[in-house]
Amino acid sequence: MTVNTIRRTLIKSGAAIAATSLAAPWVRAAGGDTFKIGYVSPQTGPLAAFAEPDAFTLEQVRKAVAGGLVSGGKKFAVEIIYKDSQSNPNRAGAAAAELILRDKVDLVVASSTPATTNPVADQCELNGVPCITNDAPWQPYFFGRKGDPKAGFEWTYHFFWGLEDIIGAYASLWSKIPTSKVVGGLWPNDEDGNAWGDGKMGFPPVLAAKGFKVVDRGRFQSPINNFSSFISAFKGAGVDIVTGVVPPPDFANFWNQAGQQGFRPKIVTVAKATEFPASIAAFGERANGLTVELMWSPAHPFKSSLTGQTSRQLADAYTAASGKQWTMPLGFKHSLFELALDVLKRAGAKDPAAIRDAIRNSRLDTVVGPLDFRKGPVPNVAKTPLVAGQWQKRGKALDLVIVDNSQAPQIPVQAELLPIKYG
Amino acid sequence: MTETLIQGLLLGGLYCLFSLGLSLMFGVMRLTNIAQGDFIVAGGFAAICIAPLVGGSPLLAGLVLLPLAFGAGYLLQRGLLNRTLGKDPLPSLVVTFGLSIVIQNLLLEVFSASPRSLESGELSTGSLSLGGDIVVGTLPLLIFVAALAATVGLQLLFARTPLGRAFRAVSDDREVAELMGVRSAHVYALATALATVLIALAGLFQGLRTTVSPADGPLLLLFAFESVIIGGMGSFWGTFVGAMVLGVSQQVGFGFDPGWGVWFGHLVFLAVLVVRPNGLFPKTKG
Numbered sequence: 001m002t003v004n005t006i007r008r009t010l011i012k013s014g015a016a017i018a019a020t021s022l023a024a025p026w027v028r029a030a031g032g033d034t035f036k037i038g039y040v041s042p043q044t045g046p047l048a049a050f051a052e053p054d055a056f057t058l059e060q061v062r063k064a065v066a067g068g069l070v071s072g073g074k075k076f077a078v079e080i081i082y083k084d085s086q087s088n089p090n091r092a093g094a095a096a097a098e099l100i101l102r103d104k105v106d107l108v109v110a111s112s113t114p115a116t117t118n119p120v121a122d123q124c125e126l127n128g129v130p131c132i133t134n135d136a137p138w139q140p141y142f143f144g145r146k147g148d149p150k151a152g153f154e155w156t157y158h159f160f161w162g163l164e165d166i167i168g169a170y171a172s173l174w175s176k177i178p179t180s181k182v183v184g185g186l187w188p189n190d191e192d193g194n195a196w197g198d199g200k201m202g203f204p205p206v207l208a209a210k211g212f213k214v215v216d217r218g219r220f221q222s223p224i225n226n227f228s229s230f231i232s233a234f235k236g237a238g239v240d241i242v243t244g245v246v247p248p249p250d251f252a253n254f255w256n257q258a259g260q261q262g263f264r265p266k267i268v269t270v271a272k273a274t275e276f277p278a279s280i281a282a283f284g285e286r287a288n289g290l291t292v293e294l295m296w297s298p299a300h301p302f303k304s305s306l307t308g309q310t311s312r313q314l315a316d317a318y319t320a321a322s323g324k325q326w327t328m329p330l331g332f333k334h335s336l337f338e339l340a341l342d343v344l345k346r347a348g349a350k351d352p353a354a355i356r357d358a359i360r361n362s363r364l365d366t367v368v369g370p371l372d373f374r375k376g377p378v379p380n381v382a383k384t385p386l387v388a389g390q391w392q393k394r395g396k397a398l399d400l401v402i403v404d405n406s407q408a409p410q411i412p413v414q415a416e417l418l419p420i421k422y423g
Numbered sequence: 424m425t426e427t428l429i430q431g432l433l434l435g436g437l438y439c440l441f442s443l444g445l446s447l448m449f450g451v452m453r454l455t456n457i458a459q460g461d462f463i464v465a466g467g468f469a470a471i472c473i474a475p476l477v478g479g480s481p482l483l484a485g486l487v488l489l490p491l492a493f494g495a496g497y498l499l500q501r502g503l504l505n506r507t508l509g510k511d512p513l514p515s516l517v518v519t520f521g522l523s524i525v526i527q528n529l530l531l532e533v534f535s536a537s538p539r540s541l542e543s544g545e546l547s548t549g550s551l552s553l554g555g556d557i558v559v560g561t562l563p564l565l566i567f568v569a570a571l572a573a574t575v576g577l578q579l580l581f582a583r584t585p586l587g588r589a590f591r592a593v594s595d596d597r598e599v600a601e602l603m604g605v606r607s608a609h610v611y612a613l614a615t616a617l618a619t620v621l622i623a624l625a626g627l628f629q630g631l632r633t634t635v636s637p638a639d640g641p642l643l644l645l646f647a648f649e650s651v652i653i654g655g656m657g658s659f660w661g662t663f664v665g666a667m668v669l670g671v672s673q674q675v676g677f678g679f680d681p682g683w684g685v686w687f688g689h690l691v692f693l694a695v696l697v698v699r700p701n702g703l704f705p706k707t708k709g
Contacts, residue, residue, distance in 0.1 A: 044528065044638075047536075048531060048535075048536030189682055218680050218681050219681065220682055221684065224677070225438075225646075229427075229681065248634045249639060252633040259547065259550075260549065260550040260558065260562070261550065262550070276537060278537030278538070279538045282537075282538050282540040283540070286548070
């Protein structure tokens with residue numbers, strides 16, 4: 001009897017916890033006509049770091065549209081339905097399908113890595129629902145979905161930088177200080193690693209053309225618990241520059257083992273692992289001097305079209321609200337809704353074709369830079385500027401400062417590139 | 424070649440620490456802990472929380488963490504897992520599977536998704552020269568020694584002490600052991616408590632050598648599982664050897680091609696299953 005009572009209470013309180021944590025942050029419709037926006041994001045799972053700013057961003061957007069939104073002379077309420085992709089492409093596609101078929105949303109937005117953007121965009125294309133995505137390089141988005149550069153897609157749009165930007169930024173960065181010009185590649189066997197390390201479209205051919213020698217041992221299966229085979233190959237080849245797109249646990253492992261084995265590259269530019277301030281903190285002192293591509297920072301000279309905040313003000317507001325340091329996805333989450341609301345304002349009606357045309361004709365200055373879908377490298381894609389930054393000691397803390405702007409001269413450089421110091 | 428072997432053995436030490444807790448819980452009560460990996464990650468997070476309170480020293484953090492883990496493991500078994508034990512292995516599988524999800528989401532809620540690690544200063548990059556070109560990191564060596572010591576300790580505990588006898592007794596026949604006055608609920612709880620201490624130790628090392636984040640658990644479980652299966656259920660030396668076999672075969676694979684390391688490990692695992700379905704040194708039967 002007692003056991004059963006305990007069990008029942010446990011189940012009850014469990015259900016209560018589940019109910020509170022599942023309650024989505026709705027933006028309530030005030031009645032009348034309502035624009036419904038569906039938002040898919042990896043709230044849980046390995047990609048969850050990308051979704052950290054979601055709560056803050058949705059709060060901001062909710063405030064901005066609290067009084068409704070005027071479109072085509074009519075007032076609309078705005079409702080946002082927030083779905084978790086669980087960092088799983090299949091789940092992301094299913095979430096998009098639910099949004100379209102059950103919730104009957106007018107516009108789907110999604111962000112954070114091709115694992116989220118691609119399945120969501122595919123569902124939208126299939127069902128004829130307008131879709132805007134960002135925060136995944138445009139090649140994996142466009143070619144990963146078998147896009148034809150001549151025809152493009154009908155319903156789905158994306159804005160971000162591309163591999164040409166990151167390769168250009170890295171190569172320019174690495175030419176700033178004297179090195180052996182031998183580059184060691186750490187490219188895992190995943191969507192990103194395969195695209196970056198690709199012998200035709202990725203880093204190796206461009207670097208070879210720019211006079212760098214690339215040491216590429218091949219794609220590795222992440223997680224890899226021992227990097228000694230990489231380290232001895234890099235040491236043997238005289239590698240001065242290490243690059244790659246590596247998940248944080250793998251990079252921490254590599255970097256510790258490099259220390260143990262006395263491997264001391266002058267430049268380490270590794271995407272993914274060193275993008276988030278919180279993960280940089282995990283590397284402690286040994287993060288000083290690491291370099292990374294920088295798609296948005298508080299120093300980016302852009303303003304939000306939604307709140308009028310500068311990049312710096314947006315970052316400060318996030319820190320004040322969440323107690324956390326700014327992260328790059330913050331700017332992209334914000335800009336995703338900047339564009340979504342701008343599109344709905346111009347659409348004039350809930351008609352999918354009108355919304356699609358409004359996306360196609362967008363020209364908006366966002367907090368991540370100016371967006372223009374008519375100028376894209378391929379149809380349906382708008383590019384945002386990319387620079388490169390270095391984690392440098394500022395007082396006691398590490399700060400990510402801009403050290404190369406070869407791909408986006410409108411964003412000012414903040415400091416000189418320094419070779420990594422070894423104590 | 425020597426380097427590959429040494430690095431493989433060091434890697435095996437890590438896998439051995441990951442898997443001893445699993446081996447112990449299975450050996451004593453046929454309970455397969457699907458949440459093993461998540462327990463390790465939780466142990467890592469606990470160490471990261473404790474370290475600043477004791478002045479940042481990983482050693483002191485470990486001294487505080489391990490007794491806590493013992494208590495937590497005891498309570499977990501008494502309060503929850505004991506209720507799932509029986510002839511049918513399914514309830515315990517389902518419950519630990521559920522625990523795995525609960526732990527991941529709890530960690531995500533409390534610590535957010537950001538990866539964290541335990542500051543260790545010199546320890547994580549320190550190394551020892553073994554003559555010639557061969558250098559081994561201090562931390563991997565420490566992990567190997569800890570794994571070896573834990574294996575020896577468990578083996579002695581099982582073979583030489585009254586508690587070990589009780590473990591073996593409930594493992595062989597719970598009903599008869601209970602007739603002889605062994606309180607199986609208590610013995611099971613002690614086994615899990617001990618397993619949790621080993622898991623917490625693995626978590627501490629995981630936090631030192633790399634980063635931990637809430638979603639890491641399931642991948643850690645995989646290698647732990649393979650080590651136990653290769654070595655044979657219920658034998659600690661078996662688990663140790665299984666982990667070494669896995670570590671060395673992965674390292675040999677990495678030597679050929681970075682994409683082959685983990686695959687080689689899986690191949691060896693499958694080969695062992697085909698040739699010796701019960702593992703290399705099985706102690707317990709079904």
